[in-house]
Amino acid sequence: KKDVLILAIETSCDETAAAVVKNGREVLSNTIYTQIKLHTLFGGVVPEIASRKHIEKINIVIETALKEAGVSLEDIDAIAVTYGPGLVGALLVGVAEAKAIAYATKKPLVGVHHIEGHISANYIEHKELEPPFLCMVASGGHSHLVLVKDYGEYEIIGRTRDDAAGEAFDKVARAIGLGYPGGPKIDKLAKEGDKKAIAFPRAKITDAPDDFSFSGLKSAVLNYLNQCQMKGEEVNRADVAASFQQSVTDVLTEHTVGAAKRLGIKKVAIAGGVASNSSLRAQMEEACRKNGLEFYHPSPIFCTDNAAMIGVAGYYEYKKGIRDGWDLNAKPNLKI
Numbered sequence: 510k511k512d513v514l515i516l517a518i519e520t521s522c523d524e525t526a527a528a529v530v531k532n533g534r535e536v537l538s539n540t541i542y543t544q545i546k547l548h549t550l551f552g553g554v555v556p557e558i559a560s561r562k563h564i565e566k567i568n569i570v571i572e573t574a575l576k577e578a579g580v581s582l583e584d585i586d587a588i589a590v591t592y593g594p595g596l597v598g599a600l601l602v603g604v605a606e607a608k609a610i611a612y613a614t615k616k617p618l619v620g621v622h623h624i625e626g627h628i629s630a631n632y633i634e635h636k637e638l639e640p641p642f643l644c645m646v647a648s649g650g651h652s653h654l655v656l657v658k659d660y661g662e663y664e665i666i667g668r669t670r671d672d673a674a675g676e677a678f679d680k681v682a683r684a685i686g687l688g689y690p691g692g693p694k695i696d697k698l699a700k701e702g703d704k705k706a707i708a709f710p711r712a713k714i715t716d717a718p719d720d721f722s723f724s725g726l727k728s729a730v731l732n733y734l735n736q737c738q739m740k741g742e743e744v745n746r747a748d749v750a751a752s753f754q755q756s757v758t759d760v761l762t763e764h765t766v767g768a769a770k771r772l773g774i775k776k777v778a779i780a781g782g783v784a785s786n787s788s789l790r791a792q793m794e795e796a797c798r799k800n801g802l803e804f805y806h807p808s809p810i811f812c813t814d815n816a817a818m819i820g821v822a823g824y825y826e827y828k829k830g831i832r833d834g835w836d837l838n839a840k841p842n843l844k845i
């Protein structure tokens with residue numbers, strides 16, 4: 510049986526990434542040029558700067574990915590690319606690049622949903638993992654509980670009503686002066702704080718127990734900071750970070766485990782940038798163990814944006830016979 514090699518491209522936000530994935534599960538290369546330093550100057554991702562940087566770096570990132578995998582373009586079976594959701598100008602760079610390569614080499618083109626990519630990251634290091642399983646996806650723009658029924662077949666069980674979990678991390682980080690990107694900085698500072706110091710809320714939505722809401726939590730943190738300032742009290746930033754993080758961790762864990770039990774699903778996975786949070790990983794692991802659930806999580810490098818995960822999702826689409834034409838376009842608001 511011949512191996513299937515996918516060249517994958519991901520440019521939905523602020524990472525210019527390319528990867529070569531073999532047979533959907535083996536990552537031969539995973540090249541990421543991160544623009545974080547550039548955007549840190551502005552306290553967040555500046556879309557126009559992101560697109561310009563993608564244009565500048567995309568070719569060298571792809572060349573590096575091919576070289577590290579030890580393959581040339583001729584060996585590749587299909588080109589997979591993220592076409593949404595994400596920043597439209599950033600997505601366009603990857604989509605145009607993928608189309609150009611596919612056209613020039615006469616290889617098939619496969620458009621990949623970014624969130625489907627995040628979920629598929631779990632297949633890389635867990636060769637035994639097969640659907641069905643429940644996946645909690647939390648990134649900068651999304652917080653979803655997704656039932657993965659089969660490869661490429663999903664059902665949304667719950668979603669955030671307002672802010673995404675990663676967005677809450679980024680906003681709280683900015684409020685306590687940690688800067689962008691907030692998630693990893695809060696994760697680090699929280700280790701020095703007391704997670705029980707401040708009682709921040711854990712939102713529940715009465716008629717939709719699987720949905721999330723993080724904007725109330727964010728407001729509660731901002732109110733707390735304002736009150737401290739008014740009273741002239743010094744803020745213990747590590748305690749704020751730890752208490753906030755604990756609230757997010759509790760909510761994500763309880764919702765995920767609760768839904769898995771109700772649905773009778775025995776396998777639970779996590780994905781997206783927030784899935785690299787150390788507190789969340791530890792608590793999910795513990796909760797799954799206590800409830801007799803199998804727990805899966807990607808290494809941190811496969812949680813945050815990367816092209817390997819796009820190569821994995823693209824492989825399963827390719828195997829199903831899914832192909833895109835030259836009309837493939839960037840879809841910033843693509844729904845799962």
Ligand code: KG4
Nearest residue numbers: 648649650675692693696782783786813814
């Ligand atoms: O998946 P991702 O890299 O990009 C999107 O698709 O949005 O997720 C980025 C998000 C950011 O909000 C970032 O603050 C958060 O993931 N994040 C974390 C951690 N690392 C990244 N949040 C909490 N703890 C972390 N260690």
Ligand code: ZN
Nearest residue numbers: 627648813814
């Ligand atoms: Zn992402």
